[in-house]
Structure formats: structure tokens, C-alpha cells
């Protein structure tokens with residue numbers, strides 16, 4: 225990001241998500257208002273018309289999710305944003321996007337749950353829902369943002385991954401990131417890498433809409449582009465037609481997973497800070513990784529060799545990066561604003577390292593001091 | 603069936619899809635499909651500009667058979683997907699086909715809001731007064747007192763009149779037809795598709811397998827006869843008393859009004875924003 229070409233702006237996290245989406249080429253938003261995500265819809269309603277894009281406020285989140293899938297099928301990059309209660313309503317159509325392989329981005333600005341919970345307090349309780357919320361075996365990409373700058377960059381990445389792998393990408397934010405205002409330098413549009421879905425390179429009569437290839441990601445034709453085909457949430461054959469033949473069903477489900485597995489190196493994004501010689505580490509994500517960074521710096525200033533692994537991609541779980549940390553460090557702390565969701569994934573890596581939880585579920589942020597104290601006591 | 607009609611149908615059916623279809627012999631869904639194809643042919647719409655989107659149910663299987671851009675969505679949500687498609691690519695003609703349960707139970711909220719917004723879509727609702735696909739459970743249009751697999755002792759709920767509901771919710775064009783009055787249905791569908799704004803065509807259709815069987819109408823012919831006897835044209839109904847109309851329903855055009863549709867209005871917003 226070059227400071228000289230960039231644009232210096234004071235933004236809140238929700239606004240930075242909007243800027244990131246627009247920079248990535250998003251031109252369609254459909255959603256339903258909910259705290260603490262509403263600013264995303266509000267900004268989109270303001271910005272999209274001038275860009276020849278479309279905003280629509282739907283009757284509920286089910287409809288919002290349906291509409292963004294429709295828009296994406298028609299060839300337009302699309303976004304919806306919500307919080308816990310709305311995210312729950314989106315699950316069925318989110319599964320449709322997985323099955324029909326429709327690129328789209330869903331932002332969930334997390335608040336305390338279950339149910340209506342605490343609508344204006346931050347939490348990280350929806351991590352496993354993001355991974356497994358819709359029924360059935362399905363691959364999904366889940367990214368987490370921790371700062372306003374992140375909101376911009378990660379949203380661009382979310383669209384790029386959605387387009388490249390033909391999957392819904394879920395961006396997990398939380399009430400703190402959403403409403404924190406920071407000065408950020410937005411990159412010059414020319415400096416932003418934007419990836420678009422691959423359109424078929426063959427004439428329409430040769431197009432096989434769900435044909436496998438080395439990447440496992442079929443080319444995608446927009447409705448109205450001359451490549452007429454069938455799209456369904458039923459398990460389908462390579463032509464898109466429903467099938468119950470065991471070998472076709474098996475090939476379909478396995479390809480859905482393989483296309484993500486093939487892309488692990490690119491999809492699993494993490495950030496290591498002061499990890500080179502670390503003996504003790506914090507593995508964190510979202511707003512909490514910010515507190516963790518501060519705590520690690522504090523520890524370093526007292527001569528403790530601490531480091532941070534920030535997970536930007538939560539799923540597919542960045543096992544390789546985590547494994548490296550677990551091999552290197554004696555003890556690892558996993559602070560989360562939930563009862564312990566990612567810590568289970570970390571523990572599943574299953575090395576001899578001691579993995580310690582730090583949970584907060586009172587709607588309050590985990591502070592740097594808390595993490596620092598915990599590190600000292602480990 | 604004349605040779606000409608058959609060839610028109612074959613022009614629009616998918617040849618790479620292995621028939622036979624999933625519907626029971628004599629199911630009204632096939633008649634609606636034939637009628638839809640004739641209406642599209644009459645309007646001279648190109649296959650590439652057409653989208654047929656459905657929900658889930660027996661009716662929901664219709665898109666797979668026709669050679670358009672086709673979409674089989676989730677139960678009740680066809681209109682939400684269709685809304686996204688239409689707004690993203692307004693040049694496309696977007697038609698949805700739904701069952702009565704699909705459109706007015708699980709999808710009821712989407713249905714009234716699509717009508718209220720007046721988005722330029724056509725909603726064909728095949729009203730067979732039952733949940734066909736899942737085995738004859740009662741739907742929001744199952745008549746009071748009739749029988750269903752979840753109304754073994756008789757249905758105690760009251761039915762939605764779908765077309766009238768659409769008129770109240772603000773649809774630009776609303777009509778009701780039946781699978782018995784197939785020629786009339788061709789015309790209603792063509793008018794609905796051609797109409798700018800939200801159009802609803804409710805089609806009374808036979809599910810003899812799940813509804814008829816439980817209600818002394820075991821076969822398609824008996825059900826057809828029933829539709830023939832109970833349908834009253836809108837004009838004639840206007841001269842009849844409520845008592846005379848009791849167990850009958852109107853067919854024909856219930857509403858045809860001109861008002862700004864969502865996309866026209868949104869285009870004005872874009873122009874305003876761009877001048878700003």
C-alpha cells in the first residue's frame with residue numbers, strides 16, 4: 225500500500241468494509257438492518273447508485289441472502305451484512321451458495337448471543353456457526369478482521385477468494401472493530417489486486433457448467449450471457465442436472481472440498497509477529513488479536529520471549545501455521561470472546577504443547593493487560 | 603394435440619435432460635408448463651433472455667425441463683433469488699414458478715413484499731391446494747373441511763385466496779386460471795409476462811395423487827370437471843351474490859394497473875446520485 229498514492233480517511237470498521245467491497249468490484253447489496261452491522265447497509269445505499277450498482281433492503285435476511293445469490297448468478301459481485309440473529313436466518317441459502325458454487329460475501333458483525341443476546345456488545349460466539357451453520361458437508365472460507373485497515377484489505381481478499389473458488393466467503397467482524405474509528409490510508413484503486421470469476425472459454429454448446437478441472441473450480445457463465453444452464457441446490461451432475469447416482473454424488477461432494485484443499489497455501493492467511501525466537505505465543509483472531517499484540521509487546525519489553533500468531537483465515541483452519549507455533553513454543557495462550565471455539569481447533573493439531581484458554585463472555589473486550597497477566601502466569 | 607403445438611414445445615424443452623419427468627401421470631404441472639411455453643413462444647422471447655426460477659415442490663421441478671437460464675432455489679425463496687437476478691440484469695425476463703405452499707406458507711412474506719415493491723417479475727403459482735411433494739399435508743390454500751395427510755379429521759384452517767392477496771399486496775397484474783381452461787391460461791401467462799411490474803398468475807391445478815385422492819376426486823378427469831364447474835369468469839362473478847359464489851372462484855384478470863416499478867424508480871435514483 226503506497227502512502228503517496230493512497231487516500232487518508234477517518235473510517236469506522238463498517239465503513240472500511242464498504243470501501244473494500246466497492247474496491248473489489250461489488251455492485252450489489254441486499255440485506256436487512258441489524259445492530260451492529262447496519263452502517264454497512266446504510267453506506268451501500270448511499271454509494272452504490274452512483275456506481276451504477278444496486279442496493280435493496282429486503283424483508284428479512286433470508287431474502288437478503290437469496291437476492292445476493294441471484295445477483296451473483298447474473299454476474300454481479302454481491303454482498304450482504306448482518307449480525308447473529310440474521311446470520312442464523314441466512315444459513316439455508318448460504319448452503320445453496322455452497323452447493324451451486326455461487327461466489328458472494330457475507331459479513332457477520334458478531335454480537336453476544338445466543339438469541340437476541342446483547343445487541344451492542346462484542347463477542348466471538350459465531351465462529352463455529354460460520355464454519356458449520358448450514359447443514360450438510362460443505363467447504364467454506366471464513367476470514368476474521370481485527371482493525372479498520374484489515375476491514376478494507378480482508379474484504380477485498382474475501383471477494384477475490386469467493387470469485388476464484390466459487391464459494392461464499394464469510395467475514396467475521398465484531399462490534400468493536402465495526403465501530404472503532406481510525407485513520408487509514410486506502411490504497412490507490414490501481415494498486416489493488418482484483419480477481420474476477422473465470423468465464424467459460426468455450427462456445428456455449430460446449431459448455432459443461434460443473435465440469436471438473438485441475439483446480440476443481442468450474443468456469444462460471446452469467447445468466448443472460450448465452451450459456452444457458454441449470455442451477456440447483458440438489459446434488460447435480462457435471463451438467464447441473466439433479467442426480468442420485470452414487471458415483472456422481474461422491475465426485476461432486478469431493479470436488480467441493482478438493483477445490484479448497486488445492487488452494488490452502490493461498491487461502492490460509494495468518495500474520496506472525498515477533499515469532500522468530502518466541503518461546504511462548506498467543507494465537508488470536510479478530511479484535512482480540514489487537515489486545516494480544518499489545519500484550520506481546522509488553523512482555524517483550526520485560527524480556528519475555530513472546531510472539532503472536534494472528535489468524536486471518538479461521539477456516540479452512542490454517543493448520544500448518546499453527547503447527548509451526550506449537551512445535552516452537554512451550555506454551556500457547558488462546559484468548560477468545562467466547563467459551564472456547566478456536567481453541568478446540570488448535571488442540572486438534574495435537575502436539576505436546578500446553579494450550580491454555582482465556583475466555584471472556586460478559587460482553588466486554590479482552591484487554592491487553594488481561595492477556596499480559598495471563599502470559600506472565602503461564 | 604396438434605403437430606404444431608408439439609413442435610413448439612420441443613423447441614423449448616431440453617434435449618440433454620433425460621426424460622421422463624418426475625411428475626405423476628396426469629399432473630396439472632405439465633399443462634402449466636405447456637401453457638408457459640406457448641405464451642413465451644407467442645411473445646417471441648429469446649431463450650437467452652429468459653430466466654425460469656422455482657422453489658421446492660413438485661412445481662419446483664419445472665425449470666429443469668426447459669432450455670432457458672434456469673434456477674431451482676430453496677423452498678419458498680424463489681422470489682428473493684429472482685429479485686437479485688432482475689435487479690442485477692434488468693434486461694432479463696424473469697419468471698418464477700412456485701407451489702401454493704412454497705409461495706404462501708414458507709414464502710408468504712417474500713410474496714407480499716415482491717408484490718408491494720412492484721419488481722418487474724412474473725410469479726406463476728400452481729395452486730393444487732396441498733403439499734404435493736411431501737405427501738399431501740395441508741397447505742395455506744387447502745379448503746376448510748377437506749382432508750389432508752396432516753388433517754386426517756378435516757382441515758380447520760381457512761384458505762388464502764392467492765390472487766386476491768396479490769391484488770391487496772399491490773401487484774400490477776393479477777390473474778387466475780385453471781388447468782382445465784388451458785387456452786385461456788396461455789393468454790393470461792402471456793399478458794403477465796409482458797406486463798411491466800409484478801405479475802401474479804394463480805393456476806388452479808390438479809394434484810389428484812395427494813389432494814384428489816383424499817377428497818373424492820381420485821383422478822385428473824374428475825378434478826378437471828371440478829375446476830370447470832367451480833370457475834366463474836370475473837365478469838360473471840360481479841353479477842353474482844356472495845352466496846352464489848360460496849364454493850366457487852373467479853378466473854380471468856383481477857387487476858391490471860400501471861404504476862412505477864422498482865427498477866424504473868431505482869434508475870432515477872442512480873441518475874440523481876450520478877449528477878450529485
Ligand SMILES: Cc1ncc(C[n+]2csc(CCOP(=O)(O)OP(=O)(O)O)c2C)c(N)n1
Pocket residue numbers: 658659660661662677700701702703704705728730732733734735736741809
Ligand atoms: C425449509 C424446508 N422445509 C420443508 C421442506 C420440505 N418440502 C419440500 S416441498 C414442500 C411442500 C411442497 O408443496 P407446495 O409448495 O404446495 O408444492 P407442490 O409440491 O404441491 O407443487 C415441503 C414442505 C423443504 N424442502 N425445505
Ligand code: SF4
Pocket residue numbers: 624625626628629630631660661730734735808809810811812
Ligand atoms: S404429487 Fe401431485 S403435484 Fe406432485 S406430481 Fe403428483 S399429482 Fe403432481
